[in-house]
Amino acid sequence: MELRSVEELMDLLYACRGARDTPDRSGDPVDLHDHALQTAALLRRSRPADKELQVAGLVHDIGHLLQPGDDAGHADHAADAVHALLGARVARLVRMHVPAKRYLATAAPDHGMSAQSTLTLRAQGGPMSRAEAAAFERDPLADDAITLRQADDAAKVVGLDAGVLEDWRTVLDIVAARNSRLPNSRLRAVD
Numbered sequence: 001m002e003l004r005s006v007e008e009l010m011d012l013l014y015a016c017r018g019a020r021d022t023p024d025r026s027g028d029p030v031d032l033h034d035h036a037l038q039t040a041a042l043l044r045r046s047r048p049a050d051k052e053l054q055v056a057g058l059v060h061d062i063g064h065l066l067q068p069g070d071d072a073g074h075a076d077h078a079a080d081a082v083h084a085l086l087g088a089r090v091a092r093l094v095r096m097h098v099p100a101k102r103y104l105a106t107a108a109p110d111h112g113m114s115a116q117s118t119l120t121l122r123a124q125g126g127p128m129s130r131a132e133a134a135a136f137e138r139d140p141l142a143d144d145a146i147t148l149r150q151a152d153d154a155a156k157v158v159g160l161d162a163g164v165l166e167d168w169r170t171v172l173d174i175v176a177a178r179n180s181r182l183p184n185s186r187l188r189a190v191d
Contacts, residue, residue, distance in 0.1 A: 001066055001077075003085045004182060006172045012062055012081075013165055019065050029158050032061055037162040038155030039148075046147065053144055055086060055175045056093035057151055058168055071120040074098075086172075087179025092141055093148055100149035102128045103136045112153055 003009045016032035030038070039057035047053050059082050063074030066081060075098040083091035104111045105127035113121070121127070128136060136142055155162075 001081050002083075003081050005085070006169065006176050009059070009082070009085060009172060010165065010169060012065065013058070013168075016062065016065055030156050032064055033165070034160070034162065035061060035152075035155050037165065037168075038157060038160055039151045040168060041162040042151040042155055043148065046151070050144075051171055051175055052087070052089050052179075053093060053148060055168075055171060056090045056097075056148055057155075058172075059086070059090070060094045060097050060148065060152060072098075072123045072125075084181045085176050085179075087175065087181075089141070090175065090179065093145055096139070096141060096145035097148050097152055098124050099128075099136055100142075100145040101152075102126065103133055103142075104146065104149060106130075106133050111150070117153065 003012065013033065013036060016036060019032045036058050039060065040054050043050070043054045043057040059078060061074065061078065062081060063070070063077030063079075066077045067073060070077065075095050079091040079095035082094060101113070101117060101121065102125055105113070105121055106129075109127070139145070
């Protein structure tokens, strides 16, 4: 699925209400909607000028909704869905949040991964080898991907008020306007 407008993306993010990272609802304690808002809010606090990183935090787990049960591929599904609309950097950060998890499992094994993230780590390739970790560190987006991953790991707090999804519409519009490979007329669906 390739998202063609901010409106389509907003609809998908709204559909994350009540949806979980596991089809049997045994995973993390918050739904994908609250997790997205919490992740984006944490990134807004830590990197207020980096709208692309914040947006990557907002959309990083939509792959769980697009392909339920595909823990190993959820980041790729999400990155593929947002690439044309939100640009290459957002898509790469989304794609890299799983390798960043694998990296942190090697470089900082006690960094605070949730029980569900620990379970899915094996399906996602397990901790990186030293060679994989060294290659990851050389990636120009490695530090940003680690920041996203750390926010991802912290954004699983039941009942935390992280704002509302509508607060992100303007930011999504800005990032899409700067980065979209789609014609401008398609960024916002016409009512």
